[in-house]
Amino acid sequence: MNLTDTTATFEHLTPRLMVQLAAPHTWAASILPVLLAVALVVAQGEPLSLVMSCVLLCISILMQSSVNTFNDYFDYVKGADTTDNQADPDDAVLVYNNISPKSALLYAIGLLVIAFVLGIYVIITAGLTPLIIALIGAAIIFLYSGGKTPISYLPIGELVSGVTMGGLISLASYQALTLRLDFMVLLFALPIIVGIGMIMFTNNACDIDKDIEAHRHTMPALLGYIKSRRAYHVTIYGWMISIVILVCVFFRAGALILPFMLLICHGNGQMLIHNPLKPATRGPAMGQCLTMNVEFGAFYIMCIIASNVIVFS
Numbered sequence: 295m296n297l298t299d300t301t302a303t304f305e306h307l308t309p310r311l312m313v314q315l316a317a318p319h320t321w322a323a324s325i326l327p328v329l330l331a332v333a334l335v336v337a338q339g340e341p342l343s344l345v346m347s348c349v350l351l352c353i354s355i356l357m358q359s360s361v362n363t364f365n366d367y368f369d370y371v372k373g374a375d376t377t378d379n380q381a382d383p384d385d386a387v388l389v390y391n392n393i394s395p396k397s398a399l400l401y402a403i404g405l406l407v408i409a410f411v412l413g414i415y416v417i418i419t420a421g422l423t424p425l426i427i428a429l430i431g432a433a434i435i436f437l438y439s440g441g442k443t444p445i446s447y448l449p450i451g452e453l454v455s456g457v458t459m460g461g462l463i464s465l466a467s468y469q470a471l472t473l474r475l476d477f478m479v480l481l482f483a484l485p486i487i488v489g490i491g492m493i494m495f496t497n498n499a500c501d502i503d504k505d506i507e508a509h510r511h512t513m514p515a516l517l518g519y520i521k522s523r524r525a526y527h528v529t530i531y532g533w534m535i536s537i538v539i540l541v542c543v544f545f546r547a548g549a550l551i552l553p554f555m556l557l558i559c560h561g562n563g564q565m566l567i568h569n570p571l572k573p574a575t576r577g578p579a580m581g582q583c584l585t586m587n588v589e590f591g592a593f594y595i596m597c598i599i600a601s602n603v604i605v606f607s
Contacts, residue, residue, distance in 0.1 A: 307397045314387045315366055315398060316359035316405075322584055323459050323490045324358035325351060326591040330486055331467035333598040334479065337545070340472060346419060349412055350467045353428075356409035358459070361435050363402035368444065371395055372508075406432060420470040427466040434458045449513040451498070456491030482540065485594050488533045489587040496583040499526055500576035519571075527567055530586075534563070537590060541597045548597030555593035562586055 328350045335342050370388035388398055409428075416424045434454060438445045445454050464483040469475045498505065498512040499522050505515045514522035534556075541549050566582040569575050 307393055307401060311387060311391060311393060312401060315363040315401065317362040319581075319584060320362060320493065321355055321358055322587045322591065323493060324354040324463065326486050326489070326587065326595075327460050327463035327483065328354050328467045329591070329595055330464050330483055330598070331471055331479070333595040334468055334482065335471050337598050337601050339602070343471065346416070346471055349415055350470060353409045353412050353416070354463050354467075356405045356412070357431065357435065357463075360402045360405035360409070361438065363398060363405065364435065364438070365446065367395055367398045367402060370398075406435070416470050420473055423475055424466045424470045427462050427469075431458055431462050431466075446494075447510040447512070449511060449516050452491040452494045452513060455494045456487040456489075460487035460490045482544070482598075484540065485533060485537045485590060488529065488536060489590060492529060492533065492583055493580070493587065495526060495529065496571070496579050497576070499523070499571040500573055500579055504573070523571060526571065530563065530567060533586075533590065534559075537594050537597075541594070541601075545598050545601035547602055548600035551593060551597045551600060555590070555597075559586065559589045559593070562589065 328347070331350070332342065332347050366387050387393070388395060410432075413425065413428055434445070435458075438451070438454065438458075445451055461480050461483050464486060465475070465477070465479050468479045495514070499514040501512075502514050502519060502522065505512050513525075517525060537555070538552060541552060562582055562585050566579065566586060569579045569582060571579055
């Protein structure tokens with residue numbers, strides 16, 4: 295489809311296609327940071343606002359859905375996604391459906407607008423600090439997919455996505471729930487940051503050839519197949535070790551849960567390590583990585599809640 299063809303007839307953006315663009319299978323990256331903040335509040339024995347918690351969850355999911363839609367839109371208009379290099383219709387909705395790119399762009403913007411409308415309640419309750427963090431996050435969301443050189447096309451994409459989703463959302467959510475801005479939250483969010491970065495790492499490691507052809511200078515594209523797989527395996531072990539260290543240092547009473555985490559997560563972790571990270575195995579690899587996010591995140595949050603006492607700076 296020629297994007298400049300003004301006579302082209304497009305299909306309406308249906309609810310089914312909206313869900314596909316929002317990509318619910320990736321929402322763990324937006325839910326876990328909020329749940330981490332909730333766990334920190336509960337472990338400290340402080341009053342927890344269920345209304346605020348639900349509002350924060352909705353805002354985070356809306357922002358994640360907006361990121362996913364922006365990614366699909368910009369990859370389509372830049373020609374990075376085609377039927378030749380993108381075999382999964384769910385990850386290239388605009389390529390496999392006759393949707394107006396403009397309607398997808400407006401949908402992505404609309405999701406952000408709704409998130410900011412909900413954010414008014416947060417601002418009224420918690421002050422301007424969450425707004426400032428949210429504005430930083432919104433700017434990164436646009437720069438991540440848009441602009442002349444998107445962040446997702448650079449070797450820092452994994453780091454930026456992890457810090458933005460895992461770090462900033464955890465920090466803003468904790469501040470909104472406690473009215474305190476404590477940067478120790480960023481340290482406690484490290485496993486969530488690594489896990490979210492791993493989602494992009496998995497995607498990019500499977501798309502090395504495609505990204506090189508599209509002139510995307512992702513970290514796996516620069517490292518090459520062999521080195522990127524080595525870095526990938528090291529990151530998986532580092533992800534697990536970060537949870538063990540943080541729990542043993544700051545949440546010691548919750549350390550009894552760690553053996554169960556290692557036992558249950560072992561099988562899926564081994565499948566992810568042995569995945570060849572090729573285009574043909576991209577679907578299973580993404581599924582395994584998302585499952586690892588849920589498993590590691592859930593057990594880490596349980597360790598925090600079970601600890602009862604947190605030492606803050």
